Amino acid sequence: MSLSAAPVRRSSAVSTxxxxxxxxxxxxxxxxxxxxxxxxxxxxxxxTAEEVVQDAFVAMHGRWRxxxxxxxxxxxxxxxxxxxxxxxxxxxxxxxxxADVLPLPATEVPGADDAALATERRTRVLEALRELPQxxxxxxxxxxxxxxxxxxxxxxxxxxxxxxxxxxxxxAATLRTLLEERP
Amino acid sequence: xxxxxLRDALDDAVSDVxxxxxxxxxxxxTKVTPxxxxxxxxxxxxxxxxxxxxxxxxxxxxxxxxATNAGKDDPGFANxxxxxxxxxxxxxxxxxxxxxxxxxxxxxxxxxxxxGGDMQTAFRLFREWHDVQVTPGATALxxxxxxxxxxxxxxxDYSTAWKGEVLxxxxxxxxxxxxxxxxxxxxxxxxxxxxxxxQLVYTVQAALSVADDDAATDPVQILVDGEPAGDxxxxxxxxxxxxxxxxTGVQAPVWITExxxxxxxxxxxxxxGVAQVFEGNVNWRLLKDGTExxxxxxTASEGAPAFGEYEFELENVAPGSYTLQVFEASALDGSDTxxxxxxxxxx
Numbered sequence: 001m002s003l004s005a006a007p008v009r010r011s012s013a014v015s016t017x018x019x020x021x022x023x024x025x026x027x028x029x030x031x032x033x034x035x036x037x038x039x040x041x042x043x044x045x046x047x048t049a050e051e052v053v054q055d056a057f058v059a060m061h062g063r064w065r066x067x068x069x070x071x072x073x074x075x076x077x078x079x080x081x082x083x084x085x086x087x088x089x090x091x092x093x094x095x096x097x098x099a100d101v102l103p104l105p106a107t108e109v110p111g112a113d114d115a116a117l118a119t120e121r122r123t124r125v126l127e128a129l130r131e132l133p134q135x136x137x138x139x140x141x142x143x144x145x146x147x148x149x150x151x152x153x154x155x156x157x158x159x160x161x162x163x164x165x166x167x168x169x170x171x172a173a174t175l176r177t178l179l180e181e182r183p
Numbered sequence: 184x185x186x187x188x189l190r191d192a193l194d195d196a197v198s199d200v201x202x203x204x205x206x207x208x209x210x211x212x213t214k215v216t217p218x219x220x221x222x223x224x225x226x227x228x229x230x231x232x233x234x235x236x237x238x239x240x241x242x243x244x245x246x247x248x249x250a251t252n253a254g255k256d257d258p259g260f261a262n263x264x265x266x267x268x269x270x271x272x273x274x275x276x277x278x279x280x281x282x283x284x285x286x287x288x289x290x291x292x293x294x295x296x297x298x299g300g301d302m303q304t305a306f307r308l309f310r311e312w313h314d315v316q317v318t319p320g321a322t323a324l325x326x327x328x329x330x331x332x333x334x335x336x337x338x339x340d341y342s343t344a345w346k347g348e349v350l351x352x353x354x355x356x357x358x359x360x361x362x363x364x365x366x367x368x369x370x371x372x373x374x375x376x377x378x379x380x381x382q383l384v385y386t387v388q389a390a391l392s393v394a395d396d397d398a399a400t401d402p403v404q405i406l407v408d409g410e411p412a413g414d415x416x417x418x419x420x421x422x423x424x425x426x427x428x429x430x431t432g433v434q435a436p437v438w439i440t441e442x443x444x445x446x447x448x449x450x451x452x453x454x455x456g457v458a459q460v461f462e463g464n465v466n467w468r469l470l471k472d473g474t475e476x477x478x479x480x481x482t483a484s485e486g487a488p489a490f491g492e493y494e495f496e497l498e499n500v501a502p503g504s505y506t507l508q509v510f511e512a513s514a515l516d517g518s519d520t521x522x523x524x525x526x527x528x529x530x
Binding site for chain 1: 186189192193194195196198199200201202205206208209210212213290293302303304305306339340341342371372374375473506524526
């Protein structure tokens with residue numbers, strides 16, 4: 001919208017009058033849960049994901065003066081969540097937590113109820129994601145969980161659209177194989 | 184080929200994740216102290232240039248010769264604000280009244296890391312000077328500094344995860360004891376927890392140093408209601424005294440120390456800071472209403488891994504509000520890394 005060559009700088013309808021606190025509240029209300037879920041897809045551990053997303057909101061609050069628009073605030077949050085999820089995976093503490101969480105104890109009950117089946121189904125997908133190279137996992141999560149366009153993913157990750165395409169197709173193919181392997 | 188199955192699988196995989204309420208915790212970490220109560224000496228000073236010229240050469244550098252690391256390579260350790268400050272008569276002598284105390288906060292930095300040069304974001308420490316009320320005693324300034332650290336930064340870019348009350352600070356037998364109470368279990372990650380503990384160590388040591396304690400880099404024992412704190416945030420062991428960590432990876436590589444956030448200064452504006460950057464090269468950009476009006480670069484007195492000091496002047500700046508960005512241009516792709524920003528008014 002800023003492409004119109006209007007010589008006068010005006011506070012457009014798109015940029016809000018939110019201050020940093022309001023931006024945190026509004027974006028928290030609308031996106032907190034989804035961002036935590038995104039981070040869970042990347043780091044697996046829910047507590048770590050919550051910490052990553054809270055840190056991202058604190059950082060976004062600090063940057064709000066330069067972001068100023070809800071869309072930019074959300075884009076910044078997404079980018080920071082992905083970056084921080086990546087950083088945190090390098091941290092040994094999380095590797096340990098990973099080890100604690102995995103592998104899922106083999107369910108010894110063949111006739112398990114629906115809840116147990118659902119848990120196993122989810123665990124399989126999260127484990128399969130973990131098998132992917134980090135970049136592929138990030139692209140897959142942004143593409144298929146957040147439904148971002150190739151262009152938005154490229155911006156979020158700071159890579160080319162071509163790279164997004166290839167990571168997405170390789171990641172999807174690997175996941176298909178991994179998830180079809182088991183009965 | 185449709186990929187709807189993948190969409191469904193991912194949706195389903197996290198559909199049972201219901202995060203705990205966190206808004207209060209985030210709010211606590213992002214509160215800001217209103218500027219009106221901060222740094223009164225910046226306001227209304229005719230010779231504002233003088234007021235902004237921190238005595239940067241007169242670092243209270245402390246080197247205990249021990250395992251701590253607050254030596255010459257760390258100019259950010261403690262450089263009290265200008266002696267021309269209007270409240271300066273009390274700034275260096277412990278006593279009653281208001282004094283300036285160094286206080287560290289967390290701020291986010293972005294940088295490249297690893298072989299692929301992936302963009303990383305992480306918190307690092309930044310420092311502000313806060314006026315605190317002190318009572319007589321060698322450790323009063325440290326107590327005031329810590330309470331300010333618990334409260335809120337002046338710069339909205341910074342934050343603190345600490346919450347609670349500072350009961351007291353003592354320094355005896357080679358250990359600095361910091362007694363806290365009512366510290367809440369705000370949810371932070373292990374990296375943030377470790378940095379927050381160093382935030383406390385850096386703050387108390389810097390404040391002691393300003394108060395002329397010549398063993399200010401002694402390790403810090405954190406107590407809660409008089410007892411060793413044990414685990415902090417479930418990830419930092421505070422049962423024993425904690426040593427100051429090396430500034431690399433803890434202190435932000437680029438600081439703007441003058442002008443301060445929210446300051447009113449007369450032009451031309453002298454900018455000063457501390458930087459740990461390749462060959463000492465820092466870049467800067469001056470923005471007015473979000474639009475770049477000037478830019479340039481400066482060279483710090485020393486290059487990385489040392490922290491050097493840099494200084495440059497903003498000439499021909501018309502009165503108004505400005506945002507200054509100082510950063511290191513990434514060797515990888517030229518992008519802005521390790522940026523610090525200050526917003527200030529030119530009178």
